[in-house]
Amino acid sequence: MTHPYLEDQALMDRIAQGDASAFRTLSQDHLQAIVTFVYRLLHNHAEAEDVAQETFLRAWTNAAKYQPQARVSTWLHAIARNLAIDHLRKRKTRGESLEIDDERDAAPLSGRPSQLLVRKQQALTVQEALLNLPERQRSAILLSHEQGHSNIEIAEILKISVEAVESLLSRGRRQLRVLLSDESDQVKDTRMSE
Amino acid sequence: MKEDRDRDFVTNAFSTLSPVEPSAALMRKVATIPLEHARNEAQSFWPFKHLWQPSLGLACAGLLGFFSGGYLPGTGPSDEPLLTQRELSVAVQPTSDSDDLGDDLDGLLALATASDLAWSLEAVGDAPLENQSP
Numbered sequence: 321m322t323h324p325y326l327e328d329q330a331l332m333d334r335i336a337q338g339d340a341s342a343f344r345t346l347s348q349d350h351l352q353a354i355v356t357f358v359y360r361l362l363h364n365h366a367e368a369e370d371v372a373q374e375t376f377l378r379a380w381t382n383a384a385k386y387q388p389q390a391r392v393s394t395w396l397h398a399i400a401r402n403l404a405i406d407h408l409r410k411r412k413t414r415g416e417s418l419e420i421d422d423e424r425d426a427a428p429l430s431g432r433p434s435q436l437l438v439r440k441q442q443a444l445t446v447q448e449a450l451l452n453l454p455e456r457q458r459s460a461i462l463l464s465h466e467q468g469h470s471n472i473e474i475a476e477i478l479k480i481s482v483e484a485v486e487s488l489l490s491r492g493r494r495q496l497r498v499l500l501s502d503e504s505d506q507v508k509d510t511r512m513s514e
Numbered sequence: 515m516k517e518d519r520d521r522d523f524v525t526n527a528f529s530t531l532s533p534v535e536p537s538a539a540l541m542r543k544v545a546t547i548p549l550e551h552a553r554n555e556a557q558s559f560w561p562f563k564h565l566w567q568p569s570l571g572l573a574c575a576g577l578l579g580f581f582s583g584g585y586l587p588g589t590g591p592s593d594e595p596l597l598t599q600r601e602l603s604v605a606v607q608p609t610s611d612s613d614d615l616g617d618d619l620d621g622l623l624a625l626a627t628a629s630d631l632a633w634s635l636e637a638v639g640d641a642p643l644e645n646q647s648p
Contacts, residue, residue, distance in 0.1 A: 338548070338552070340548035340549070343547065343548050344545065347541075347544045347545070351536050351540070351541065351544060352533055352534070352535065352536055353533070355534050355535075355536045355540070356533045356534040359534045365534070365537075368534070369536065369537060369539075369540045372536065372540060372544075373540060373543050373544060373547075376544045376547060377547055377551065380547050380548060380551060381551060439530060442527075442530040443530045443531050443532070446527045446528065446530055446531055447531070449527075461524065465524050465525055465528045466528050466531070490517060490520070492524075493517075493520035493521055493523070493524045494520055496520075496523075496524055496527065497520050497523050497524065500523075500527060
């Protein structure tokens, strides 16, 4: 039986030796997840794509540094998150705020236009609520609920203990629920007043 | 349990979000990374990771050579002149015209190496030239 990490290591070894086809496999497997993760952190498509590109460039140049103690996905997410945080810091120093680019948020759903509209509104609401979470809570929630990482992997990505991850997730979920409940209450109030 | 309810709630909330598709431009850029950043084969045998490392090594070697060259015995300027007084007086034969003397000196200086220049001038200054001055 082959260990998944050893498979990842074999792939990264080939990339470290300059194997372009191995790198293509890596990007096909992980590019969408990285773009999605970074987009949720930055809320800007152009910046998310820049960060994703830089993430894979670093994966290519630093492939030999990969250690099979974690999945390659965990390693890539850690690189991407660090780069995204750099972008957030630069944005903060420039005094820019986070703005939601909502064109790609809603899950594709075949159905009536009204259903699609509702779905899009829900996605926008979730995205706005995520925006109000502190960065570490947001990262933990995204890595857990959207990217499917375990608490141990999230701890490696965020460079904190597993207990701290559990605490972050607990607080993040609670706050997200409160925020989304408030949003839905506001929507109800607006509809009633109309 | 409240924790579980929160978890389920967030899971449901995330089901409304779709993964972000990377653009064609991004996929093209990522695909060209191995081509644009090809591995440098020289790196496989180059023992230094950064350029400053060999530069620092060379600078240290240069400094060591400079200081050891100045202090080690037998490598510094000798007390013995390269030319004896007689040889100098022959080489710098005074004439009646002071310009000729200057020409001779120029010739001598041209023959001397850069490191011998100061010593030769010092030797010239010691004896014959002073005697010839009016």
